Amino acid sequence: MKQILLVCSAGMSTSLLVTKMEAAAKEDGYDCKIFALPFSDAPRVLEDVDVILLGPQVRFQKSAIEKLAAGRKKGPIPVDVIDMRDYGTMNGKAVFALAKKMIEG
Numbered sequence: 001m002k003q004i005l006l007v008c009s010a011g012m013s014t015s016l017l018v019t020k021m022e023a024a025a026k027e028d029g030y031d032c033k034i035f036a037l038p039f040s041d042a043p044r045v046l047e048d049v050d051v052i053l054l055g056p057q058v059r060f061q062k063s064a065i066e067k068l069a070a071g072r073k074k075g076p077i078p079v080d081v082i083d084m085r086d087y088g089t090m091n092g093k094a095v096f097a098l099a100k101k102m103i104e105g
Helices: 012-028 039-045 056-070 084-088 092-104
Strands: 002-008 032-038 051-054 079-081
Touching: 002 012, 002 039, 002 056, 002 092, 012 032, 012 092, 032 039, 039 056, 051 056, 051 092, 056 079, 084 092
Parallel strands: 002 032, 002 051, 051 079
Antiparallel strands: none
């Protein structure tokens, strides 16, 4: 099972996006776990996740997350920032598609 981590600041709006992404994954028949954590908690799950997506409000943390993701024992984790429009409209389908594409290469 693939794991998709969304990094956010507080998690309120991101939890709604997680729900919409889970619906898109279910519709696609894709077996994955999608969850959100604040930036400060992200390092403790790095060994378990397959992709990291940052909310636009924490895009300034991208280089710090990339540095952490590059040092993972299992190998680097792909990291990207969620498109501001997709985040603002809670387009779970588009954000899930981005995550899936990043995982599958």
